[in-house]
Amino acid sequence: TQLLEQSPQFLSIQEGENLTVYCNSSSVFSSLQWYRQEPGEGPVLLVTVVTGGEVKKLKRLTFQFGDARKDSSLHITAAQPGDTGLYLCAGIIQGAQKLVFGQGTRLTINP
Amino acid sequence: DAGVIQSPRHEVTEMGQEVTLRCKPISGHDYLFWYRQTMMRGLELLIYFNNNVPIDDSGMPEDRFSAKMPNASFSTLKIQPSEPRDSAVYFCASSSKYGLKNEQYFGPGTRLTVT
Numbered sequence: 001t002q003l004l005e006q007s008p009q010f011l012s013i014q015e016g017e018n019l020t021v022y023c024n025s026s027s028v029f030s031s032l033q034w035y036r037q038e039p040g041e042g043p044v045l046l047v048t049v050v051t052g053g054e055v056k057k058l059k060r061l062t063f064q065f066g067d068a069r070k071d072s073s074l075h076i077t078a079a080q081p082g083d084t085g086l087y088l089c090a091g092i093i094q095g096a097q098k099l100v101f102g103q104g105t106r107l108t109i110n111p
Numbered sequence: 112d113a114g115v116i117q118s119p120r121h122e123v124t125e126m127g128q129e130v131t132l133r134c135k136p137i138s139g140h141d142y143l144f145w146y147r148q149t150m151m152r153g154l155e156l157l158i159y160f161n162n163n164v165p166i167d168d169s170g171m172p173e174d175r176f177s178a179k180m181p182n183a184s185f186s187t188l189k190i191q192p193s194e195p196r197d198s199a200v201y202f203c204a205s206s207s208k209y210g211l212k213n214e215q216y217f218g219p220g221t222r223l224t225v226t
Binding site: 031033035041042043044045048050088092098099101103104 | 115144153154155156159167202204212213214215216217218219220
């Protein structure tokens, strides 16, 4: 059973389109992170969100932490081929110490 | 900064052999994590250390797996004996903070194939 459920698991869209990836749980998180992983490499941290309702922007990427700190979303505007990769959400469950990862969303942006 | 360094990058071995994976964390980071990634199970935490001391090894699959951190700049993950189901990519990550942020920096991984 995954503590963090990501959806969709696979997404293939055309360059220039917008997309949203979701990360959901029944657990409350102290903080939540998004990583991007490219083939043959380790995950790279994109952002950390800590406060319920928090929104962070990283160029064309917008990250939101749910008000109840149980879910998060990643929105990409005008996707580019360079956005292709595996996107992982990861969170610290409130009261615990471990970082738990979702199973990832594999995103492909076609030119 | 060189980032987290892992060696070897690829390892192919026969079932029953001992495998040792190595990791050098980012200098100054006092937390070190070992993960395993497979298509079926995703990224799983195996064990983590704080100041060279193992804190939580509940993710270690079984007694065939062991991890050590003899000093702040080096850690090993050993599998003895190895089995085909151990085939995966093993990542080492390090962090300088824990608690709310716990922002981890990953190495490039070691792709292990056990035949």
